[in-house]
Amino acid sequence: MSRLIVVSNRVSAPKDAGESSTGGLAAALSAALRRYDGIWFGWSGETTETFTGELKMEDRAGVTVALVDLEAQDVEEYYNGYANKTLWPLFHHRVDLTAYEQSYGQGYERTNARFAEVLAPLIQDDDIVWIHDYHMIPLARDLRRLGIRNRIGFFLHTPWPVRQLLVTLPFHRRLVESLFDYDLLGFHTQEWLDLFRDYVTSEAGGRQVGDNGMEPSARRCRAGSSPSGIDVDGFIAARDSALGQRTYDRMAASSAFRSMIVGVDRLDYSKGLEQRLLGFQQFLEDNPSMRGEVFLLQVTPISRDEVDTYQDLRARLDASAGHVNGAYADMDWAPVRYLNRTYRRDQLAGIYRAARVGLVTPLRDGMNLVAKEYVAAQNPEDPGVLILSRFAGAAEELREALIVNPFAREEVAQAIHRALTMSRDERIERWTALMAAVRASDVAIWRDDFVRTLTALPGKGEAASDPD
Incomplete structure (x- = not known):
């Protein structure tokens, strides 16, 4: 059976299987990782003077966790900067609060490339990779550059912005086109999905294929709406x-x-x-x-x-x-x-x-x-x-x-x-x-539907059938 690798900026797997303060998403993903003998990968929350890519492997209540430290500059530019001062306000339609700093974008690209370099050796041939949220939009692209051809899914937990605001982002097309290296994209609502499709067809020269397929720039991925819930x-x-x-x-x-x-x-x-x-x-x-x-x-x-x-x-x-x-x-x-x-x-x-x-x-x-x-x-x-x-x-x-x-x-x-x-x-x-x-919309239903759909798709290295 394929393993599941979950990737997020911070790892929230509970240290105690009975920890009642744990949110539903963390509990649901932890349960899936136990079932699939998987790994949860992300930033440790700690900084290091020089980035080495050294992994800290832990067992948290039966879940294997892989953590990596970042340099202080990475945290400032990738996390505090591009993620929280650029993408977060922009995706929530607060252009007045959005910081368009070149160094933030460069730090975001650099840190995601570092995540990919550390994560790639952990991925085995049959693994399914599920990446979460706006912190790691380019991660699939960076993994593909390293030769990873596994099925990779992405779920956005924020809204998707209207096209007229998204185009205020410098290099917006490069950011969005990095999503095309995923096999499956997930959004909470039909509205967020429709806004993403509007951008792809209007700005990225793409077209919709069937009900759920997008074919941008000769690359095909599947996109759908799937509301998450609680346990x-x-x-x-x-x-x-x-x-x-x-x-x-x-x-x-x-x-x-x-x-x-x-x-x-x-x-x-x-x-x-x-x-x-x-x-x-x-x-x-x-x-x-x-x-x-x-x-x-x-x-x-x-x-x-x-x-x-x-x-x-x-x-x-x-x-x-x-x-x-x-x-x-x-x-x-x-x-x-x-x-x-x-x-x-x-x-x-x-x-x-x-x-x-x-x-x-x-x-x-x-x-x-x-x-x-x-x-x-x-x-x-x-x-x-x-x-x-x-x-x-x-x-x-x-x-x-x-x-x-x-x-x-x-x-x-x-x-x-x-x-x-x-x-x-x-x-x-x-x-x-x-x-x-x-x-x-129980979180377990949402989780299982996404993993099932991703597992059934052909990977980037396989012949693709019409995704509708």
């Missing part, structure tokens, strides 16, 4: 665990006689956190009789704090939360509880279950699994209501949520009021449909 049963088990139940009890007691709204997002401008606070403030302004009866718990772990844009965002959010509390709080009630800390998955499950409303309002998001976690955490007999941005990839599936435009604070305020006053029968009806959609 549904694992998340429900985390919710029902001792810590999950204790967290629920604690939050239920803390919100006694009040309705809790919850938002959980890492600190990022794509999550719409400033707009969310404005929407909640508008709700308080429009509904004075409900003040004191509801509060927003916003959990926002700090991320990328070495990037100036994120430092500025953190300062603005601190000020905004303080402004709302200063304007509306009473001696025994604060409308916003704003926390910059990380919680375990079982704790989050308990928090979600205690919340009457889940507020998930990104400005642009590849998928957003918090929305699916909130649904899975609910009590079927008395579920909460999900409010979801139309610009989250999850909105394509979770149609029974209250779908909102996060840029329109009045619309968000009205949705909050509707969610808090919704009848139990309607809440159950909506939750039942949402839960069915969450189960249909």
